[in-house]
Structures are given as structure tokens and as C-alpha cells.
Amino acid sequence: MNDFSAAQRSRVTMLDVAEHAKVSKASVSRFIGEDRALLSDAIAQRIEQSIAELGYRPNQMARGLKRGRTRLIGMLVADIRNPYSIAVMHGVETACRQHGYSLVVCNTDRDDEQERQHLALLRSYNIEGLIVNTLGHHRDELHDLHREMPLVLVDRKVAHLESDMVGLDNPAAVAMALAHLEERGYRDVLMVTEPFDGTSSRIERVSSFKAQIEQHPVLHGTSIETGSELTAQLKTFLDTPGPGPKALFCANGVAALASTHALRELKCKLFEDVGLIALDDLDWYPLVGSGITALAQPTTDIGASAFECLLKRLRGDDSAVRTLDFSAQLIVRGSTLGDSR
Numbered sequence: 056m057n058d059f060s061a062a063q064r065s066r067v068t069m070l071d072v073a074e075h076a077k078v079s080k081a082s083v084s085r086f087i088g089e090d091r092a093l094l095s096d097a098i099a100q101r102i103e104q105s106i107a108e109l110g111y112r113p114n115q116m117a118r119g120l121k122r123g124r125t126r127l128i129g130m131l132v133a134d135i136r137n138p139y140s141i142a143v144m145h146g147v148e149t150a151c152r153q154h155g156y157s158l159v160v161c162n163t164d165r166d167d168e169q170e171r172q173h174l175a176l177l178r179s180y181n182i183e184g185l186i187v188n189t190l191g192h193h194r195d196e197l198h199d200l201h202r203e204m205p206l207v208l209v210d211r212k213v214a215h216l217e218s219d220m221v222g223l224d225n226p227a228a229v230a231m232a233l234a235h236l237e238e239r240g241y242r243d244v245l246m247v248t249e250p251f252d253g254t255s256s257r258i259e260r261v262s263s264f265k266a267q268i269e270q271h272p273v274l275h276g277t278s279i280e281t282g283s284e285l286t287a288q289l290k291t292f293l294d295t296p297g298p299g300p301k302a303l304f305c306a307n308g309v310a311a312l313a314s315t316h317a318l319r320e321l322k323c324k325l326f327e328d329v330g331l332i333a334l335d336d337l338d339w340y341p342l343v344g345s346g347i348t349a350l351a352q353p354t355t356d357i358g359a360s361a362f363e364c365l366l367k368r369l370r371g372d373d374s375a376v377r378t379l380d381f382s383a384q385l386i387v388r389g390s391t392l393g394d395s396r
Contacts, residue, residue: 067111076105126156128365129182131173133189133211133254135162138308138337139354140188143209146358147186154366156183165252167192174200184365187213190253205368207361212255217376219364221357223334224380225256228350229263231385232304232332235348237271239391241330242299244268245292246278247285247314248306260306260334273298281310286317293321293329302330302391308337315343326390336386345389353381 069087073080078098085093086102094102105111128151132140148158159180161173170189174196177185184205191197191213200206201218210222236244246264251257261278268276275298279288293301305311311333315325323329325344333340336351360379 067109072105072111076101125181127182128156129177130160130186131189142354143358146355150359150362207364209361210256220378221361225259226263228383241302243297243301244276246304247310250280281313289317305333308335331390348388348391349386350383
């Protein structure tokens with residue numbers, strides 16, 4: 056049993072271990088590195104015992120820099136409070152761990168200055184690759200980083216950045232939602248999205264919605280953005296006569312939460328006065344009324360695939376950039392019972 060305090064352990068150096076074990080510093084370096092087989096069993100045992108007694112902890116960052124590898128992967132996230140971001144990040148981190156990498160996550164909090172600072176910070180950590188799910192407003196910095204290391208985009212494109220991209224097949228998800236609403240008897244559809252703010256996935260979903268509404272002659276469709284006027288806009292939608300039963304199509308979980316709050320504020324009878332279908336499938340969806348119908352994204356697979364794309368590039372894959380579009384899964388709940396009730 057050793058008597059070293061936590062503070063003392065943090066100050067123990069490789070030289071301390073060498074002196075305690077009565078070996079050279081080079082031998083200790085070999086022991087904690089990749090050349091342990093070069094040491095005799097007796098020396099290795101002395102070093103191992105000294106490390107245990109002194110509580111020595113190798114500086115993994117310094118070792119990585121010396122070898123030219125840190126085994127650190129960076130991830131830039133626009134909003135870590137977004138359930139989608141958390142779920143994808145979990146998929147990335149799990150895949151990293153399985154392959155012996157560690158994940159460094161930076162949250163930009165939708166702030167351009169934070170994004171700029173975090174990009175500089177990640178570069179200073181000597182990360183080996185970068186996974187990006189953010190606004191992408193600092194395109195020049197991202198382009199510079201991409202020249203230094205592999206980079207994979209998640210969910211959101213960055214203009215003129217030739218990089219692998221992993222996300223949802225948005226046009227197919229929109230088509231699935233509209234087909235389901237039409238089948239359930241809805242005829243007047245309002246799409247609710249967060250403000251675009253240059254986010255490619257939001258723009259793509261609304262563009263697909265507008266284009267595909269024209270392919271459903273029985274449906275009438277418009278779109279609005281969340282914000283301070285959301286409750287008033289929903290009231291107008293509900294009060295205005297239309298071609299038939301009304302439904303909301305929320306473009307993500309954040310829009311679904313804002314819309315649900317607004318409908319409750321309007322004392323709307325969920326989901327008798329209006330149907331609702333939402334992209335993402337969040338834990339609280341089944342708890343609202345008779346449950347919210349969802350288009351679930353395979354977030355774990357998206358995160359894991361983003362890392363796998365990065366890993367291939369780290370291993371020397373120089374093939375053409377690729378886009379992996381995953382399919383949504385329709386999960387039907389009471390919010391879109393429509394005429395089937």
C-alpha cells in the first residue's frame with residue numbers, strides 16, 4: 056500500500072519511476088510504449104511495481120505527440136442541447152471507443168465566434184480527424200482543416216467543401232410523411248421548421264415538402280418557421296377553412312416541442328382538432344396525448360457511420376467523396392389517427 060496523495064501522484068514523472076525501479080528512463084518509456092517486448096521480465100516487473108507504488112500516470116497527450124498520433128477525434132456540434140445532436144454524438148463516441156480513439160466534443164451553441172474559437176482549439180489538440188455538425192459559417196477555417204486532416208459532415212452540408220457526408224434521406228422522409236398523412240385522411244398540411252439559418256437539412260426538407268405537395272393533388276401545404284409568432288400563426292392555420300382535416304408536419308424535434316407548447320396554449324384538443332407528425336423520435340413523444348407519430352432517424356447508425364467514414368480516410372482511403380443517406384422509420388401513434396378513429 057502506498058502513501059502518495061492524489062496531488063503527489065499527479066507530480067510523479069517518468070524519471071521518478073526510473074529511479075525508483077533502478078532502471079533507465081528509456082526502459083520506462085519502452086514499458087509504457089509499444090516496445091515492452093524489448094525488456095526482460097525482471098525489468099518489466101520492477102517498472103510495473105514502481106508505477107503501482109508511485110501512482111504514475113503517463114501523459115497520453117505528450118506520448119501521442121511524440122509518436123505523431125494522438126488518437127483524438129474532434130466533433131463540432133451546433134447545439135448540444137438538441138436531442139438529435141446528443142444521440143448522434145453517442146453513436147460517434149461508441150464507435151470511437153471500439154477502435155481505440157477518444158472523442159473531443161465542442162459545442163458552438165449556434166454562435167459564430169464560439170465556432171471559430173472551437174475550430175482553433177481542436178486544431179491545437181492535434182486531433183487526427185474531425186466530424187462536423189454545425190452551421191458551417193466559418194467555411195475558410197473548415198477548408199483549411201480539411202487540407203490537414205480527414206473531415207466528415209453530419210446532417211448538414213458546407214458549401215464547396217468536398218467531404219464525406221452522413222445524414223438522413225430527407226426527400227424520402229418527407230415523401231413518407233405526406234403519404235401517411237394523405238392515407239389517414241388529412242388534406243391541409245402545415246410544415247413547421249426552425250429558422251433556416253443556412254442549415255442545409257432544414258432547407259432541403261422544406262424544399263422537398265413544397266415540391267412534393269404538388270405531387271399530391273388532394274393535399275394543400277404551406278410552411279412556417281418557429282419563433283415568437285408561432286402561436287399566432289398556428290391559430291390562423293386552425294381557424295382558416297381549408298380543403299379538409301388539418302395536420303402539422305414538424306421538421307425536427309425542436310419544432311415539434313415548440314408546436315406542442317403552442318397548441319396547448321391555444322387549448323387545442325390533441326389530436327382531435329389537428330393531427331401531427333414529426334421528424335425524430337424523442338422520449339417524450341409517446342407521453343403527449345395519445346402519442347406523436349414519428350419519423351425516427353437511425354441516429355446511432357448515423358454517428359457510427361460518420362466515424363467509420365473518418366476511419367477509412369485515416370487509413371489512407373483516397374476514393375471519391377461519398378454521401379450516406381439513411382432512411383427514416385415511420386412509427387405511428389395516436390396523433391395521426393385521422394379518419395381511422
